[in-house]
Amino acid sequence: MKILFIAPKYSGGIGGHASRVAEKLQEHGFDVKLMHTPHIPIKKLKNPSFVLLSSLKAMIEGEKYDIVHAFNVPSAFAMKYTKAKKKILSIHGIYSEQVDALHSKTMYSIAKIAETKVLKWADKLTTDSKIVKKMYKEKLNANFEFFYAPLDIKKFEKLKNVEKNEKQIIFIGRDSYEKGIDVLKEIEPKINGKIIYCTDMKWEDAMENLKASSILVIPSRMESIPQVIKEAFYLKIPVIATNVGGIPELITNNVTGILVPPNDSEILLKNINELLVDNETAARLGNAGYEFVINNLTWEVLLPEYVKFYENLVNS
Template structure:
């Protein structure tokens, strides 16, 4: 089976997930090609330039594919012009809501009006989030296939042993408004520990910092399901996160982690300081979280779900 993946980038977030899926599919005998498209590296021009350059590239691409799989809404504009028997689009959040938080009202209104049309470019829609699946069904009456994003535990062999840093707190992800990093920075002076922000660094460096920490904090205002939570679970690092998106699907409060409401700095602060002081509770939660991730979210558990999905498209 010949498959083309399209993503603005192949690292971090949904792009990183696309790259990992491509790797695993190749290991299972699929022929997967990644389309690389240039873009203008200016905030409000990145996605539009990617879509324009990608459409031009797709129009002149003479290859034909069994499946073209676009990752996130901007890639759908490129996917539309690719010659393929089946077209798949994956989203890891409610795109119009993400734009609403990050951009102007005019941009948000334009995207919201176009969203349903763009999603219909695809023959099949997928998401890694049950909450996204439910919301799009209620909002636009669209059906999404749920394909959870697995954790590749073999990659952790690249992470060396590190010494724990007393009361170190890790943040892993983009430094942006929807991720709530401003909330974490505002309470930082009152936290009884030191925060290391793993934002612009390689995955290996981020994991080394996470492994050396006592807790991962996810202060997001909106999410699907951050991969960093699964990574922390595997490394047996307890997690404090907000109850947005699919986070409550994996974090059972005081069992596999601690859940707090979004946009509540005081409760987030209290949870962090309390867990730093209760090492026994932190250790117990980390063990439960590790068991949960090994049972539900490794590639060994989920690879057949992916291979069956692509085989059933033909």
């Protein structure tokens, strides 16, 4: 089976997911190619330049595929112009709402129109959380299929052995409004421990810092499902996260982690400081998170679902 993946980049968030899926499908014997498209690295020009240049690339190259799989709304334009039997569009999170939180009202209006239009170009729509599937159905009457993004536990074998840093709190994610990093920084002077921020770091370095930490904090204002929660679960690092987006699909409060309201710095502070001294609860949460990810979210568990999805689609 010949498949083309299209994404603005193949690291972090949905782009990182695309890269991991491609790698696993290749290991399974699929012929998967990644479209790499240069674009202008300026905030307001990144997506428009990617849309234009990737679409031109798709039209000029003219190669035929069994499936073209686009990741996020900007990639859908190149998907439209790619010759393929079947077309898939994956969106993690509600795209127009993400744009609304980060950009101007004009950009939001453009994103909303684009979002409505591009959903109709795909034969299949997929997302990584139940809540996003539900919201798109309610918002645009769009039918999404839902697949959790699996965790590749074999990659953790490459990590160095690190010493635990007592009372170290870690943030891993983009330094941007939707990730709520400002909420954590606001309470940093009152936290009875040290915070490290991993905002632009190689995966191996971030994971070694996570492995050495006592708590992972995710103070996001909006999310689909952060991959770093699964990574913390596997390393048995307890997680404190906001109850937004798909996060409650992974974290059952006080069972596999601790959920707090978004934008509430005082409740976040209280839970961090309490967990820093409650070793019994920290260990219980870490162990429960590990069992959850091992039983539900690894490639060993989920790869057959992905393979079946692509095979069924191309044969339909």
